[in-house]
Amino acid sequence: MAALVVILAIGTGLAGGYRINLTPSEPLGVWRIVPLHRPVAVNDLVFICPPATAEMREARARGYFRSGFCPGGVAPLIKTVIAVAGQNVEIGVSVSVSVDGWMVSSSSLALRDGKGRPLTPFTSGIVPPDSIFLHSAFPGSYDSRYFGPVPISGILGLAQEVFTYVP
Numbered sequence: 001m002a003a004l005v006v007i008l009a010i011g012t013g014l015a016g017g018y019r020i021n022l023t024p025s026e027p028l029g030v031w032r033i034v035p036l037h038r039p040v041a042v043n044d045l046v047f048i049c050p051p052a053t054a055e056m057r058e059a060r061a062r063g064y065f066r067s068g069f070c071p072g073g074v075a076p077l078i079k080t081v082i083a084v085a086g087q088n089v090e091i092g093v094s095v096s097v098s099v100d101g102w103m104v105s106s107s108s109l110a111l112r113d114g115k116g117r118p119l120t121p122f123t124s125g126i127v128p129p130d131s132i133f134l135h136s137a138f139p140g141s142y143d144s145r146y147f148g149p150v151p152i153s154g155i156l157g158l159a160q161e162v163f164t165y166v167p
Contacts, residue, residue: 018162019047019076023066025136025143029164032076032155033076040081040132040152047076047156048134055147062117064142070154071131078159079134080142083127089144090124097135097145106137109145122148 017033026045033047040046049070050056057071059065068075083089083099090098097107109121122145127133131149135141144150 003114007049017157021078021164023078025138025141025167026159027161027166030162030163031078032160032162034160035157038093040148041157042081042084042087044081044157045078046081046134047078047159048150049076049154049156050074050147050150051154053147059142059147062113062115064113076156077134077143079136079141080119082134082135083133083149085127085129087127087133089122089124089127089133089149091121091145095121099133104135106139107135107145108139110140114140119146121145 019031019033021028021031031047036044036046041130050059050065050072052071056065056074060072060074065074065077067073070076082097082104087100091109092098095111097104097109110119113119127149130152132144132152132155133149134144136143
């Protein structure tokens, strides 16, 4: 009986758009996916399923993504949109990111991951139509600084904190 109650509670939570974040890219805890009834905009904090590309498969193999229901078997990411279609993203010589000439705070890049493996940054460019560029201020975040723009079709909704904790 207790197992049935737990299964029903989990099912209800998932159906209601609730998710548990266990990654340090954003505060740990319970989050909710809120439907997005307008075009995505810069500074939106979103839940997004990354596309099932070779880069994402390698990131999954390296352990950057948790298991989940998105394509490629990964969990949705919680990231901030820092550029939308038509904006110019540059990875500068100082190894940080700028959008349309404005420096993005907390955007320095790592040249190696926590296990010493090399990381290849995105090469810079204009965000293509129907795409966005994602960022997290967490220093170890794996985001568009490395994998580039992603399709807006992967957006599940806005990310809303419900009960979180910043360690």
